[in-house]
Amino acid sequence: MKATIERANLLKGLSHVQSVVERRNTIPILSNVLIEAREGGSLRLMATDLDLQIDETVPAAIDQPGATTVSAHTLFDIARKLPEGAQVELHAAEGKLKITAGRYSSSLPTLPRDDFPVIAEGDLPTTFELPAETLKQIIDATRFAISTEETRYYLNGIFLHVSDDDQPVLKAAATDGHRLARVTVARPDGAEAMPDVIVPRKCVAELRKLLDEVDGSVGVSLSGSKIRFDLGQAILTSKLIDGTFPDYTRVIPTGNDKLLKIDPRSFMQGVDRVSTIATEKTRAVKMALDRDRITLSVTSPENGAAAEEVPGEYAAQGFEIGFNSRYLLDILAQIEGDMVEVHLADASAPTLIRESESSPALYVLMPMRV
Template identity: 75%
Template sequence: MRATIERATLLKSLSHVQSVVERRNTIPILSNVLIEASENGQIKLTATDLDLQIVETFAADVETAGATTVSAHTLFEIVRKLPEGSQVQLHAADSRMAVNAGRARFSLSTLPRDDFPIIAEGDLPTSFELPAASLIQIIDKTRFAISTEETRYYLNGIFLHVAEDDAPVLKAAATDGHRLARVTLPRPDGADGMPDVIIPRKCIGEIRKLLDEAGEANIQVDLSASKIRFTFDNAILTSKLIDGTFPDYSRVIPTGNDKLLRIDPKAFSQGVDRVATIATEKTRAVKMALDNDKITLSVTSPENGTATEEVPGEYKNDSFEIGFNARYLMEILGEVEGDLVELHLADGSAPTLIRENDKSSALYVLMPMRV
């Protein structure tokens, strides 16, 4: 194999594929990226961790077609440190690959392409398109609530499913047991009858990186009960799905919370952040005392002392106190785009419903803390 590629093109593709490759591998070839150069002037890079696979294609000057595998992180670091605008020459032969650019010369060891594992997709019967903006919305408004507890593996991703509300919809939800985030979008054509799926956290992270460069494009989504594939302009991401049952989260969304607080999310979040400065990691709880149009935030820390701040808000119900985890509350408020957020409360021990208004596509549920 012999090919010449512009550094910027190679670096961009390598940055995508190398982040799929795990740093520590017991199987040496999983540290490598598969590089395939074809006679029609295309280079295809493939990387996998056996659960997630990315394939990226771009144009190059191919002198001799061929394929090899080489350390993904090493090649990425080499190309990253090469001068801008340089032309990178790749030449693979006899279990070595030469990487040359300007006066720089590298010789890397390779492993045979026949040993490289490819994820067998099988049949993916459900197929639909989503605008990049919709996929960004699904990910950004839910992924902070994904659980990191490996024992509850079925919560380690975003749950995607269809439902029949007033109209056919596609819903995405994530929860860690302390908070729940859900986004509802109109159901795309082709998603009818789609199986309920849980997309793993790592796959979500890789899609999000690719979406930053997708612009206004539509992303093709193909899935079965066990695999999902996202097709971008020049990249294809295939992932195994989490084999588990997501809990019936609709049961924890409160419907009878009759105490309504309307407040500016930015001012509220900044107030929470300020009083939480003295909170220790163990006592991340911020107490919120609600009175007639008066909201008082307070934190008491045995080590550091106390902090209080009044924040303006609209509240007309009975006065009571409730405590929240400061970080969880701020993460939810950070996803609210408007100038007002609604908190639907019941009492100090019941879950609170948070949303922009009754027409917003996203809603959040936050469990209170004892303070």
């Protein structure tokens, strides 16, 4: 195999694929990136961790078609340190990959292309397209609520399912048991018979990075066990989480009759300031609601106390409720408008947070004792 590629193209492709590769691998080939020089002027780069795979095509001048595999992180580090505008020559022969750029040259050990594992997609019967912006919106509004608790593995991703509400919709939800985030968008054509799927956290993170470079639509193909995102030059394939997502609709409150309307920015800044002294373990902030007056306070045995009054519209009966400040800040950070609705019931019931009744995203936050 022999190919010449511009450093910028090589670096861009490698930056995408190498992030799938785990730093510690018991199987040596999984530390490698597959490099395939194809006739017609393209270089294919592929990496996998057996659950997730990125396959990217970048333009290159091909002198000799062929394929090899080489350490992904080492090659990425070399490309990163080469001078801008450099023409990089890659030449694989006799178990080595020779890299030449200007006066620089290095030689890396390779492993055979035939040993490189590829995720077998099988049949992906459901196929539809989603605008890249919609996919970004879905991910940004939900991924902070994905659980990191490995024992509840079925919560370690974003749950996608279709539903017939007033009109056909696609819903995305994530929860860690303390908070829930859900986004509703119009159901794309082709998603009618889509199975309920849970997209793993690592796939969500890689997809979000790739979406920054996509302008148009993203092709989505899936079965009950695999999902593939076609992003133009890059194709991301992932196994899905094999588990049942809980019926999250049961925790979305419908009868919360106490309504607080508040500017999310001033609310967020107030929570952030008073929580500075909260203990790392509980991060508890108390919210005392009175007519059009909201007082945020934190009392910490080690660090003292802090309080701040924030303006808001509240006409119901006054009471006090506690929240984990980090969870509250995560939710408020997603609100783009200049008003947020906080629907409350009492100090122990789940609280519903949303911009308005018509906004695509809604959040549920469990209170805590303070």
